Amino acid sequence: MKNLMIIALFLASFTWSQDVTVLVNADNPLTEISKSDLKKIYFGKKSTWDSGEKVIPMHLKLDTDDGIKFTKLLKTDPNRFKAKWLKIVYSGKATPPQRFKTSLQVDEIIKLIPGGIGIVSGGYTPKNPNVKVIKVK
Amino acid sequence: MKLQKKISLITGSFLTLFSIQGFAANVNEKLFIGGYSSFEWEQQIEKTGRSDRYGSFDADLFDLVLAYQASDKVRMAADLTWEHGAASEEGLGNVAVEYAYPEYAVSNEFKIRAGKMFTHFGIYNEIHTAKPAFLTVKEPLSTNKPDKFGSADGIPFFPRWQSGLAFLGDIDAGDNTVTYMVQVSNGDAAVRVDDEFELVSMYDKDVDHAKAINGRVIFTTEDDQAFALSAYYDNMSIVTGEDYEPLTDVGQISNSIDDGEVVGNLARFSLSFHSTGYIGDIGYEVEVVHGILDGKGPEGNPFYRERLGTSAMVYYPMAGRYTPFIRHEFLEPDMDADDDIAQAVSTGVNIRLDANLFLKTEYRITRAGEENDRFSKGRNEFSELLGAVAFGF
Numbered sequence: 001m002k003n004l005m006i007i008a009l010f011l012a013s014f015t016w017s018q019d020v021t022v023l024v025n026a027d028n029p030l031t032e033i034s035k036s037d038l039k040k041i042y043f044g045k046k047s048t049w050d051s052g053e054k055v056i057p058m059h060l061k062l063d064t065d066d067g068i069k070f071t072k073l074l075k076t077d078p079n080r081f082k083a084k085w086l087k088i089v090y091s092g093k094a095t096p097p098q099r100f101k102t103s104l105q106v107d108e109i110i111k112l113i114p115g116g117i118g119i120v121s122g123g124y125t126p127k128n129p130n131v132k133v134i135k136v137k
Numbered sequence: 138m139k140l141q142k143k144i145s146l147i148t149g150s151f152l153t154l155f156s157i158q159g160f161a162a163n164v165n166e167k168l169f170i171g172g173y174s175s176f177e178w179e180q181q182i183e184k185t186g187r188s189d190r191y192g193s194f195d196a197d198l199f200d201l202v203l204a205y206q207a208s209d210k211v212r213m214a215a216d217l218t219w220e221h222g223a224a225s226e227e228g229l230g231n232v233a234v235e236y237a238y239p240e241y242a243v244s245n246e247f248k249i250r251a252g253k254m255f256t257h258f259g260i261y262n263e264i265h266t267a268k269p270a271f272l273t274v275k276e277p278l279s280t281n282k283p284d285k286f287g288s289a290d291g292i293p294f295f296p297r298w299q300s301g302l303a304f305l306g307d308i309d310a311g312d313n314t315v316t317y318m319v320q321v322s323n324g325d326a327a328v329r330v331d332d333e334f335e336l337v338s339m340y341d342k343d344v345d346h347a348k349a350i351n352g353r354v355i356f357t358t359e360d361d362q363a364f365a366l367s368a369y370y371d372n373m374s375i376v377t378g379e380d381y382e383p384l385t386d387v388g389q390i391s392n393s394i395d396d397g398e399v400v401g402n403l404a405r406f407s408l409s410f411h412s413t414g415y416i417g418d419i420g421y422e423v424e425v426v427h428g429i430l431d432g433k434g435p436e437g438n439p440f441y442r443e444r445l446g447t448s449a450m451v452y453y454p455m456a457g458r459y460t461p462f463i464r465h466e467f468l469e470p471d472m473d474a475d476d477d478i479a480q481a482v483s484t485g486v487n488i489r490l491d492a493n494l495f496l497k498t499e500y501r502i503t504r505a506g507e508e509n510d511r512f513s514k515g516r517n518e519f520s521e522l523l524g525a526v527a528f529g530f
């Protein structure tokens with residue numbers, strides 16, 4: 001029974017890790033990032049990395065399965081995410097993350113931006129050597 | 138790293154080519170242009186009341202929101218507004234800078250702003266013109282415009298805008314966040330004309346050494362529930378202005394105050410608690426504001442008044458498009474006076490038609506005591522229909 005539970009937990013975590021992939025520029029020293037830090041970044045509450053570099057967040061279109069998985073990771077949904085950003089943008093606090101159609105487009109941008117971070121499709125493998133995947137803890 | 142930074146500047150064009158914007162345009166990674174518009178209509182149902190008997194349309198506003206990220210640490214933000222179909226030739230409407238400030242980010246935890254800003258107080262003030270950002274047609278009057286809800290002194294709990302410095306940041310508290318903001322500004326002055334006085338916001342000068350100070354602390358949980366305290370304090374000078382004509386000539390206001398004489402003072406202290414978030418699928422907003430006015434008038438007469446305003450709203454988003462809501466507002470304009478309480482209930486639906494185009498429909502009932510300053514004399518019980526089309530980009 002105990003073994004079965006361990007296998008179930010393993011499968012659950014494997015399934016979850018396949019939901020999204022987090023990409024950063026290869027120069028970024030991070031190897032993993034917490035869900036709460038991701039949430040702070042994608043809601044404009046963490047705008048610089050520890051190095052002082054500006055964080056430039058990106059994600060996929062919200063009205064897709066990937067968009068729904070992305071907002072689920074942030075413990076919200078696409079409509080609440082949009083509503084929250086309307087308040088943030090218009091109050092002058094921060095500018096919204098960039099949205100892209102495909103994971104490859106995010107990959108292509110992050111390779112050029114040291115402070116870039118992108119949440120893309122689960123299981124995506126970067127096509128550029130200047131881009132790496134980091135773990136979500 | 139420097140080479141990479143140069144390369145990153147070039148990527149602006151890539152961002153323009155590839156990125157898809159939900160409601161705004163990043164011209165490149167440095168320049169952001171967004172904005173919003175709002176068109177409103179309101180119709181009072183009964184013959185008497187204090188709403189619009191004629192069912193007027195209002196070309197409420199068009200705003201441009203700009204941000205420029207000059208470097209990793211320096212950012213400029215601005216919001217420019219054209220209100221009520223502004224037409225300078227006809228002297229109609231209003232053109233204004235809602236905010237314009239550079240921000241220097243020492244770190245996530247400490248940033249500095251200098252310029253004209255919204256007063257950071259409560260839930261609504263920083264978005265009170267941004268109609269796509271909230272569900273109802275208008276913000277709660279009880280907490281944001283008590284002067285329009287029966288506060289006899291005509292003095293809101295806090296000024297809409299301030300000119301000064303702000304210190305702010307986001308501090309990690311485990312999985313939660315503490316967001317703070319401290320603002321120091323000129324505050325307001327009270328200009329006395331005959332027996333009346335009017336508040337003048339001091340964006341370009343001050344008439345005394347006392348600065349207004351306010352602060353807000355928001356504790357936000359990982360589940361996006363927010364609990365906040367806001368406070369505002371200003372010791373306003375009361376100034377006589379012989380040539381002062383209210384709201385007719387901006388230059389004249391300044392000149393009048395320059396030539397005026399300080400004849401009294403009025404301290405304004407306001408404290409607010411608010412909370413926003415979701416309980417399951419039901420969203421809520423609650424705010425309580427307590428305000429004190431304390432001072433001495435031109436003849437040395439003491440003046441003291443306590444006020445209390447509350448608002449509470451629940452809403453239920455459905456199918457990603459329809460959000461019905463109900464809101465209650467309460468204002469006790471003078472806690473020592475009887476029969477002056479004003480209350481309102483608003484209920485309606487906010488419909489997201491497409492992208493960030495919203496249709497708002499609302500039914501609102503207002504009831505006030507006979508001694509309420511705004512709604513007295515048989516105009517204290519009425520209802521109205523309100524509608525709005527708001528668009529954000």
